[in-house]
Amino acid sequence: MYQKLIDLKPIPSNNLEFCLGSIAEMIEGDVYEPTDTYSKQGKINYIHFRNIVDKVPNYKEVFVDEGDMDMFNILEILKKNNFDGVLIPDHTPQMICDAPWYAGMAYAMGYMKTALSFLKSLT
Incomplete structure (x- = not known):
């Protein structure tokens, strides 16, 4: 539905508040593809950087380094796509x-x- 929202009004100010935890807890599959897609398009203004375990209705918020998401991988995707939000x-x-x-x-x-x-030191 995010892409539908972006395409509905294709102007520079129509960008996303991108909550990693909400996306990860609501969808089947992974959070990496939408992170890649929308950051590549430059359509993410800011990211709520949090991690979770499980899916709705049983998800639990956890520390960023102990959940289902590989948060370092998220940062690598954002770096690759020149995210500047x-x-x-x-x-x-x-x-x-x-x-x-x-x-x-x-x-x-x-x-x-x-x-x-650490990511910066790799370049």
Whole structure:
């Protein structure tokens, strides 16, 4: 349905808020093909970078490095397609500590920064 939406109004500002977790939990198959397709078209403005296990209605949000998706592969696809949008850490598991939301975001940001630095070092 995303392609139908994009084709309905083919203007530069008609782009996607692309939630990896939502796509992965809703579809059969993989999340890599739509990530490749829409980033190649330059139709993704920003990405909710989160990981999940399982599908609706039984999915569970997990840390970015422990779910069904290979998040490093997602970053490789985005790099290959010259994605220049924004990656936003999104929904992390609840943690038991003084600042659980901040701790989850820090974990996701650390993963993203390290993975992106590693990808950059490969070129």
